[in-house]
Amino acid sequence: MTTNRQIHLVSRPQGEASADNFKLVESPVPTLADGQVLVRNHYLSLDPYMRGRMNDAKSYAQPQPLNQVMIGGTVGEVVESRHAGYKAGDKVVGMGGWQEYAVADANQPGMLRKVDTTHIPLSAYLGSVGMPGVTAWYGLVKLCEPKAGETVVVSAASGAVGSVVGQLAKARGCRAVGIAGGADKCRYVTEELGFDACVDYKLHGDLKSLKTALKDACPQGIDGYFENVGGTILDAVLLNMNAFGRIALCGMISGYNGQPIPIQYPQVLLQSRLRLEGFIVSEHMEVWPEALKELGGMVAMGKLKFRESVAQGIASAPEAFLGLLKGKNFGKQLVKLV
Template sequence: MSLVNQQIQLVSRPMGEPTHDNFKLVEVPVPELQDGQVLVKHLWLSLDPYMRGRMNDGKSYAQPQPLDEVMIGGTAGEVVASKHPDYAPGDPVVGMGGWQLYSVVDGGQRGMMRKVDTTHVPLSHYLGAVGMPGVTAWVGLNHIIAPKAGETMVISAATGAVGSAFGALAKARGCRAVGIAGGPEKCAYAVNELGFDACIDYKAHPDLKSLSKALKDACPDGVDGYFENVGGMIMDAVMLRMNAFGRIAVCGMIAGYNGQPLPMANPALILVSRLKVQGFIVSEHMELWPAALKELGTLVGTGKLRPRESIAEGLAAAPEAFFGLLKGRNFGKQLVKLA
């Protein structure tokens, strides 16, 4: 009997905030395996802010998500059938399977799928701390910010999947780590469980002056390195506190993902403080992934990085969970449990 796959497809491009009308849940048959192919049953789906940008049909660093096709997304699961010598039923794997229950993968196509060791690292963490988000933090910190021991590192969205890893990595390099997050519960988690030296609740500081004052209190020696996930007023406030020759790694601008303009209040600070501001895409640094994954896996396996997960149940819950992610409702890495 042939298997039936469920998929969530993007059927229209959002105008502003995405809605349920932009998605459609469909059922399609799972194709028969050809030589060299592997059938993967997805157990976990990763939801990430970059997906919102891919929904737009405009200039970006990657091709837009095609309409009427399964939504792009990272997945973790297990091999259920294989016609490739490197994979066997039961192997835990991660890849880019998309918003669906099953995927058929060419086992010989590099970068599409890899086996993982779940002895000390739970499978779901390979979509977060020991996956693309963790590697994003590692690349931005090491190869753009290039921290020195004793420096002050700041990151927005500090309790998300990227921010959690960034804090542990910064502390491992002897830096002072300061997070920015939304709400007292998230800030307490950042300090008490993730090891940040301080965390600023941006929701308690509704204007630039107040937020800048909070940053001054948390970073009395200024800010040497900043990892940008949000943009807008938060970036403006941090730039006011940047030391001369500070470095800013720009990874995301979630405040503008639904089309809002993101003017910069004082771009002259880039010149005045001689700042290095560099955007980056982690998929363009694949040569760095092995070293990053090794360190991140060790941090998780030894308990020095204790990532938190927000879990939605079932494929049909993915759109609503994604909407919440864009509004900061998640606490830690946002996942969908598929089985």
């Protein structure tokens, strides 16, 4: 019997998450029942939202149960199937979790989706042509509603979501401005991804300096903002927003360890008649086909560029995840299992 190695959450973080919250566990690969499919996971996705699910707190999703496999997106290959719709060798994307093998109930809608790797790399289905890409698409297209000639700003601009936001904004005729940490990431955002400008928040540590740098990068003000971070970055953006600007609130990574994230000038929301809307992309499955069609086409034609940080082996997942929360990754963070 093949052994399956898994990462379990064994304790809840008190403040900052640590490697001690996780444990590597070995178990036998289970026997399949009718309708089930056994997948050998090739890549595991690491995403900031996972930090929120480690807490036993009220949120949009149930907390990650203790002493069970960490939840997460995966891509892999079917090795055994007891469902007519899947056969050994099929490449699939699903929520296989932090483990080498996953059993999926293929009768359950949305559990597994076959993917074509002819023109799109398998790993991209966890990034630009997966949940992060659709997140970027929904927040930009449906909430920021960009029009040609407008200025769109995105924080965490070199990451899996932010990098797609800016490229989609450029494709719609907008000025795209990123916010990222460090000269290397900012250079990547402008030179490789094609953004018009990128502000290095590490160079501008206080609100006044960051606000001024953003003003210089956005001489016509900001019409659409895609928020991944919160804190001082949100304050600086709010002070540069144009009247009737739109904000897609996707993430608040600055507060994922549980501390409050104050907004210093909430009156700007009223004074500039801003529209701010939070969203969870899994609640908008109706847009996924349209979004994936555009994203997949752009990747296949080389019009949507992306970068990946790849950790090797299941045992590396906790440290790679903790690094992601500190911004150590460059682009989409993955764990390669095969």
